[in-house]
Amino acid sequence: MWLVLFDIDGTLVRMRPTPVRRALQEALQWTLRRAVQPEWLEDLAGKTDLQIFAEVAARYGWSGEELVRLMPRFACVYTSLYRRWVSARDLSVLPGVEALLRQLQSLPTVVLGVLTGNLEAIAWQKLRWAGLAPFFRVGAFGSDHWEREHLLPYAWRRARHAGLPIEPEKTILIGDSPRDVACARRWGVPCIAVATGPVSAETLSAAGAAVVLPDLTLHEHFWHALYELHAQADYCH
Incomplete structure (x- = not known):
């Protein structure tokens, strides 16, 4: 998965x-x-x-x-x-997010999670406010380790403990900062970067993102990127 x-x-x-x-x-x-x-x-x-x-x-x-x-x-x-x-009232869900999560959740071969710098309690609070918490089954949080690059193994362990048959090499991170990209590269997995935060698409690309999207509204672009990464993973393994 x-x-x-x-x-x-x-x-x-x-x-x-x-x-x-x-x-x-x-x-x-x-x-x-x-x-x-x-x-x-x-x-x-x-x-x-x-x-x-x-x-x-x-x-x-x-x-x-x-x-x-x-x-x-x-x-x-x-x-x-x-x-x-x-x-x-201080939170807004970014365009395209909920529809994309619904599509991903419907796939039997995909497990959704979060990898965030937020403390765990704050992360889940934000997701509840946004109405997005039910989409996510696992997570890694800023309360697990102070360095973001060390967070990914926490998500893998929690997935295994939950009985989810994920394959670590089939992990994709989605984020808006060079630190998201660095975390993915640290563990040899791809990052789909979105230029919806304070960092430009050019900076995200230079950081080494596998794909850079302007936002998550262009679902066909996202699915194309996901398909390409899926094909690369199957070829390499």
Whole structure:
């Protein structure tokens, strides 16, 4: 079976940035007991929530075991503040997404999942708000590891534990940032990149995406890309 893993932010949904940044900034300040400048939270595309925490903490000299010890506290605080400041009104599903997920879900040879930098609780909250949670059977999350490139094996393990007969080499990642592409390349699987986030199609192509689409509304282009990747996988294996 094929495992098709979607990023969330910028790929499936778009969030209004102001309340999200407020929750994140407050959680960082509460955990570190230090001021956090808004400009430190500008380049977030593709980063895990724990990576953002680690980078801000490093500005104040936190590292090693001390940093790791604080990560669960940050995750708890951020999840709580996220639920306080962010709501379903701050989210919109990107065009073409729901129809594409319905088509993919109907295929008996495809398992849908997410691979996201969001903490797990926040990821599922977004998917519930968007009405997309029922499509996804497995996931890998920013609470699993602070480096996105290490997340894919978590999705594979969860699929196996759920009794899903996926083949790791038949995995496709779909995302909107060079970090999505880097994660896919790290494990030798293709990434279909979509230019629906803050990163241009040219940058995504230069990062090594197997295919770059302008968005997920052109379903015939998506299916053509999927067919080509399927054929390549069968040829190589």
